[in-house]
Amino acid sequence: MFIDRAKILVRSGNGGNGCVAFHREKYVNAGGPDGGDGGRGGDVIFAVDERMSTLIDFRFKRKFVAQSGGNGRTCKMTGKSGENLVIGVPKGTLIFDNKSGRLLADLVESGQQATLARGGRGGQGNQHFATATRQVPNFARAGEEGKELELRLELKLLADVGLVGYPSVGKSTLLSVTTAAKPEIAEYHFTTLVPNLGVVYNGGERSFVLADIPGLIEGASEGVGLGHEFLRHIERTRLILHVIDISGSEGRDPFEDFLTINRELAQFNESLAARPQIIVLNKTDMPGSDEQLVIFKEKFNNWLSEHEELNDAVEKGAYRIFEVMAAIAEGTRELMLYTASILDHFPQEVFAVEELPADVSEQEEAPFTVSIDPDGAYNVQGAWVKNLAASINMTDEESSRYFQMQLKKKGLFDILREMGIQDDDTVRIYDFEFDYME
Secondary structure, three states: OOOOEEEEEEEOOOOOOOOOOEOOEOOEOOOOEOOOOOOOOOOEEEEEOOOOOOOOHHHHOOEEEOOOOOOOEOOOEOOOOOOOEEEEEOOOEEEEEOOOOOEEEEEOOOOOEEEEEOOOOOOOOHHHHOOOOOOOOOOOOOOOOOOEEEEEEEEOOOOOEEEEOOOOOOHHHHHHHHOOOOOOOOOOOOOOOOOEEEEEOHHHOOOEEEEEOOOOOOOHHHOOOOOHHHHHHHHHOOEEEEEEEOOOOOOOOHHHHHHHHHHHHHHHOHHHHOOOEEEEEEOOOOOOHHHHHHHHHHHHHHHHHOOHHHHHHHHOOOOOEEEOEHHHOEOHHHHHHHHHHHHOOOOOOOOOOOOOOOOHHHOOOOOOEEEEOOOOOEEEEOHHHHHHHHHOOOOOHHHHHHHHHHHHHOOHHHHHHHOOOOOOOEEEEOOEEEEOOO
């Protein structure tokens, strides 16, 4: 089974909480605060795994959570950091933010990695909050929560050369006689239901990866037939081998087949229309092929002369016609040697990853947002203020004072005044509420 798309949920580890503790030692009176810091949560990292060729594993497991950091301990001991979660994906995997649609990572090279969710920072122990006027801090910071992302994975095959054409024109046969791949071959349409890959070795000459893309038909760019489910795999290729049944055995005109497939490529992605091609006229041993060859070459040469934008590709060796009989491997070796000889003239398509911060999970977020609940309470929400509220010991006067001071520094009270808050109005911060007093 070939799976080339998946949706998953990932979450980095929470940071461990800081510890509230005081030094305890014989003969030492009133030992100072010595609560340690919490450990950092584990990151979520995607890495190319050479052993993987599909995204099928993500059909059975869709949620991935990294390990959280350990809590701080006494004697200023820092909690253990959570282990990073490394998620293996095959080469050619694109990772998108499923909500915004932004491309976050394009993993195409062996050993390539992308950290998409950093673990939460560990909270500070109470040792950090001691001052000249606050010598016994009875509070510590909670660890930050991990980051959660809903991701869409798409696999685009990393082939140098793609075979395209109508169903049953001989693409799978050509792949089977030029590589060690064993695609299913039969005399009916859509035998190939998944893309197949093979390596053309060329007897020690330049080797390359060849992909047999399932047959396209008119309307494929709009999802007709196998549609754009497989058109995306051509985007990675440097060069296209456009295979055509020159005998017209299916009752179609070979040159019209050529034009139709090119229209579908252009409608799916304009850059595909300019992707260099080699024209492979197959089934030259079939009845009627000689006459069709003459007609096709005349029409093709006229077409090529009308497309001056292809001149550069032509000069580099593209748009040459090869006549083959794939079923008996006649002409196929010459085709593959020629393909290899011009391949390096054409760079591989590179997908542009949007300019994002080095870590997607560390983008700037507002420390809080304020809204008014139906009961008139001012509701304060946000990761920063939630973490702060979880850190405070509201039964301790110094801890409560620290909480108020932090809210003031972040400008919460200024915002509340701008919103028209009055004395005795309720301010709600998650599970904690207090009455506002000027």
